[in-house]
Amino acid sequence: MSRPSDRVLAFTLFAAALFAATFVDAGIRRDAHEPALQRTERLVEDLRLSDLVLFTEARYTRHLSQADLHSAFQDHPVALEHFPSGSLLPPPALLLDRHEPLDREAAPSD
Amino acid sequence: MNRWIEKQRHLIDFTASSLARRKGKSLGLLVVYTLLVFVLASVSLYTHALRNEATRVLAGTPEVVLQRLIAGRHDLIPPGYIEKIGRVRGVQKIEGRLWGYYYDSVLKANYTFMVPSDRRIAEGEIVVGPALERSRGLAEGNGISFRAYSGELHTFIVSEVLAHESELVNADLVLMSEADFRRFFAYPDGHYTDIALWVANPQEVRNVGLKLINALPDSRPILREEVLRTYASIFDWREGMMLALLSAAILAFGIFAWEKAAGLSAEEKREIGILKAIGWETGDVIAMKFWEGFLVSLLAFLLGYVAAYVHVFHFEFALFAPVLQGWAVLYPSFALTPKIDGLQVATLFVFSVLPYTAATLVPIWRAATTDPDTVMRS
Amino acid sequence: MLELANIRKAFNQGQHNEYWALKGIDLEIPPARVNVLKGPSGSGKTTLLTILGCLARPTEGRVRLKGEDISGLPERFLTEIRRSTFGFIFQQFNLVRGLSAIENIILPGYPTGTPRARLVERAEALLADMQLSHRRDAKVEWLSGGEQQRVAICRALINDPEILVADEPTANLDSKLSAEFLAILRRLAEAGRTVILTSHDPLVVESEVVDRVYSLRDGQLIEVVDTRRAWP
Numbered sequence: 001m002s003r004p005s006d007r008v009l010a011f012t013l014f015a016a017a018l019f020a021a022t023f024v025d026a027g028i029r030r031d032a033h034e035p036a037l038q039r040t041e042r043l044v045e046d047l048r049l050s051d052l053v054l055f056t057e058a059r060y061t062r063h064l065s066q067a068d069l070h071s072a073f074q075d076h077p078v079a080l081e082h083f084p085s086g087s088l089l090p091p092p093a094l095l096l097d098r099h100e101p102l103d104r105e106a107a108p109s110d
Numbered sequence: 111m112n113r114w115i116e117k118q119r120h121l122i123d124f125t126a127s128s129l130a131r132r133k134g135k136s137l138g139l140l141v142v143y144t145l146l147v148f149v150l151a152s153v154s155l156y157t158h159a160l161r162n163e164a165t166r167v168l169a170g171t172p173e174v175v176l177q178r179l180i181a182g183r184h185d186l187i188p189p190g191y192i193e194k195i196g197r198v199r200g201v202q203k204i205e206g207r208l209w210g211y212y213y214d215s216v217l218k219a220n221y222t223f224m225v226p227s228d229r230r231i232a233e234g235e236i237v238v239g240p241a242l243e244r245s246r247g248l249a250e251g252n253g254i255s256f257r258a259y260s261g262e263l264h265t266f267i268v269s270e271v272l273a274h275e276s277e278l279v280n281a282d283l284v285l286m287s288e289a290d291f292r293r294f295f296a297y298p299d300g301h302y303t304d305i306a307l308w309v310a311n312p313q314e315v316r317n318v319g320l321k322l323i324n325a326l327p328d329s330r331p332i333l334r335e336e337v338l339r340t341y342a343s344i345f346d347w348r349e350g351m352m353l354a355l356l357s358a359a360i361l362a363f364g365i366f367a368w369e370k371a372a373g374l375s376a377e378e379k380r381e382i383g384i385l386k387a388i389g390w391e392t393g394d395v396i397a398m399k400f401w402e403g404f405l406v407s408l409l410a411f412l413l414g415y416v417a418a419y420v421h422v423f424h425f426e427f428a429l430f431a432p433v434l435q436g437w438a439v440l441y442p443s444f445a446l447t448p449k450i451d452g453l454q455v456a457t458l459f460v461f462s463v464l465p466y467t468a469a470t471l472v473p474i475w476r477a478a479t480t481d482p483d484t485v486m487r488s
Numbered sequence: 489m490l491e492l493a494n495i496r497k498a499f500n501q502g503q504h505n506e507y508w509a510l511k512g513i514d515l516e517i518p519p520a521r522v523n524v525l526k527g528p529s530g531s532g533k534t535t536l537l538t539i540l541g542c543l544a545r546p547t548e549g550r551v552r553l554k555g556e557d558i559s560g561l562p563e564r565f566l567t568e569i570r571r572s573t574f575g576f577i578f579q580q581f582n583l584v585r586g587l588s589a590i591e592n593i594i595l596p597g598y599p600t601g602t603p604r605a606r607l608v609e610r611a612e613a614l615l616a617d618m619q620l621s622h623r624r625d626a627k628v629e630w631l632s633g634g635e636q637q638r639v640a641i642c643r644a645l646i647n648d649p650e651i652l653v654a655d656e657p658t659a660n661l662d663s664k665l666s667a668e669f670l671a672i673l674r675r676l677a678e679a680g681r682t683v684i685l686t687s688h689d690p691l692v693v694e695s696e697v698v699d700r701v702y703s704l705r706d707g708q709l710i711e712v713v714d715t716r717r718a719w720p
Contacts, residue, residue: 003119003123003604004122004123004126004127004130005119005120005122005123005126007126008122008125008126008405009122011409012405012408012409012412015409015412015413015416016412018412018413018416019412019415019416021416022415022416022419022420022450023450025419025423025448026419026423026448026449026450029423029447029448030447030448030449033445033447034447036273036275036276037163037166037167037447039273039275039276040167040275040276040278040279041166041167041169041170042170043272043273043276043279043280044167044168044170044171044279045170045171046226046227046228046229047224047226047227047228047280047283047285048171048172048205048207048227048306049168049171049279049280050168050171050172050175050332050337051168051279051337052164052167052168052278052279052341053222053239053241053277053278053279053280053281053282053283053440053442054278054438054442055438056219056220056241056281056282056438056439056440057220057438057439062211062220062222062282063222064340064341065175065332065336065337065340065341066175066177066184066304066332112601113600113601114601116601116602116603116604117598117599117600117601119604120597120598120599120601120604121598123591123598123604124595124598127586127587127591128586131585131586131587377585380582381584383582384582384583384584385584385595387543387576387578387582388571388576388595388596388643389567389570389571389574389596389599389647390567390596390598390599391563391564391567391599392563394598394599481543481544482543482544482567482570483538483543483544485578485582486534486537486538486543486578486579486655
């Protein structure tokens with residue numbers, strides 16, 4: 001009679017082996033990607049690029065780090081946004097840094 | 111020790127056969143649980159790898175990018191500006207950048223037009239990013255027309271397509287010669303979009319930034335450090351919509367799991383009564399239930415994580431990329447380098463295994479401490 | 489074998505519905521005999537059985553097993569004693585549904601950490617003894633009443649207990665099966681096991697396999713009769 005616990009443990013071990021295999025695979029892929037990554041780094045340097053092509057829907061999402069203080073739909077760095085990407089990432093830290101003192105100054109004193 | 115192991119195996123035997131008895135329910139639970147771990151792990155693996163890749167790749171970005179602001183809006187760098195900066199101490203190299211956006215009404219997508227400083231492109235020719243190759247069907251030697259803001263059509267010949275391996279940074283680029291760029295956008299001579307500068311001493315970058323603001327009060331310097339910080343916080347999904355949506359799912363699962371794990375059926379209570387009566391200790395019953403919760407959640411974690419890994423790194427995060435990438439029209443297609451944060455995986459493990467195991471144990475505590483003679487008295 | 493001294497058992501003690509199920513019982517269970525606790529429902533026979541089988545503790549009084557006082561032992565030790573010394577057969581058989589006959593039988597062996605192979609071997613021997621080998625892997629809910637009863641007996645015997653405790657074991661059996669069951673008890677007693685059962689079934693109480701009958705009424709022992717043979 002094959003034992004239930006043997007079956008369960010064998011399956012768990014199998015799953016654990018797959019889990020371990022992902023780390024091996026990750027190592028292999030990391031090495032394989034390395035040359036391409038280096039070429040990308042060089043391209044960024046050569047073309048003086050500053051941002052990732054993740055959100056092409058609007059100019060202030062395309063070049064996140066270069067965003068204006070007052071783009072359309074982005075009147076304030078923490079304003080609710082027109083594009084969903086805005087809810088996935090906070091506004092650039094430098095905008096926030098700069099806005100905080102402004103906000104404080106602008107707040108009516110009571 | 112051997113006895114202890116043998117005993118635990120017995121308990122697992124019992125747990126396995128009680129799960130097998132409720133096959134549909136147990137399997138359903140495992141599937142839903144695995145799916146949940148899959149989603150969480152997918153998002154977390156993806157964002158971690160992407161943030162890592164961003165930090166790595168963007169390390170080569172100019173140390174300072176200087177914008178000029180007029181009335182809070184980004185404005186062109188006028189002639190003479192660059193010379194003024196040249197006098198700021200510590201600046202090693204200065205370069206005017208020429209770039210801008212072009213809205214392609216055919217695809218309803220924005221491209222980034224740019225004049226490269228590292229290569230000469232013949233007039234009338236362009237170098238395009240892989241996303242354009244894909245979405246506009248462009249290849250080397252093809253011609254494409256863009257309508258300038260003045261209304262006239264400009265036709266360019268594609269001389270090269272940028273490498274696919276760098277899609278994360280070059281997908282939507284259209285590189286052209288300076289003359290073409292100025293003609294196309296009617297960009298005034300001597301003006302630039304912004305200025306890239308490099309600082310001799312890396313520790314001086316902040317100081318140089320301050321000096322720039324002092325010298326040119328209408329300027330806004332963006333330091334590399336700030337660029338990297340922007341991308342380090344990208345997909346900070348704890349604040350993101352994904353999580354907001356997901357939290358509903360987590361909650362639903364929580365209720366489901368609680369119901370399943372915590373609500374002991376009459377049948378289960380009867381079983382525990384029997385086990386107690388035939389000589390199982392309270393501890394044995396609890397250990398048996400512990401194995402049930404632990405094994406189910408461990409399996410869900412392992413399977414969900416493995417599926418998520420394959421999804422993110424072998425299938426380019428295909429299921430969720432559109433969600434995370436918002437309304438982008440030109441989806442870059444990139445295989446991320448698997449960069450895995452052990453702590454993150456450990457956190458995921460703890461959060462997927464611990465609560466469920468606990469949820470199975472809590473109700474059993476009371477049931478397991480019932481007097482062994484209850485079976486006789488019913 | 490088992491001695492009870494002035495056993496009293498209360499339910500809901502200290503509350504308005506306090507109820508004394510047993511009101512001072514002294515008795516002695518001899519080894520290797522079939523003993524029957526008899527009485528109308530509410531007479532306290534099942535409560536007495538749970539105390540004899542270490543399933544419950546008396547409110548007052550002492551339980552001595554082979555001369556040793558066990559009524560004051562903590563739960564853990566009591567469970568240990570129950571597991572090694574007692575085998576239980578319940579009125580509803582109380583088999584775990586969905587498990588096969590053999591899996592049910594080896595359940596009491598789990599906490600002891602006995603290797604599965606040994607448990608299975610022992611269970612198979614017991615099944616063979618009960619002429620049930622062919623039903624070994626059948627789910628218990630597919631078994632007939634008599635077969636379930638015999639599986640329950642096998643389960644009670646898996647840890648090789650000295651004392652077998654059965655609560656109204658014939659309540660769900662017809663006359664023929666009851667007779668078979670009693671024959672099995674006889675065999676067990678002759679093999680040196682002590683059997684204690686409760687019953688108000690005349691078929692059991694008047695059966696010739698029974699050695700001693702304890703009559704209970706209103707929580708008190710009113711009569712003890714040695715029915716079968718002279719005591720050595």
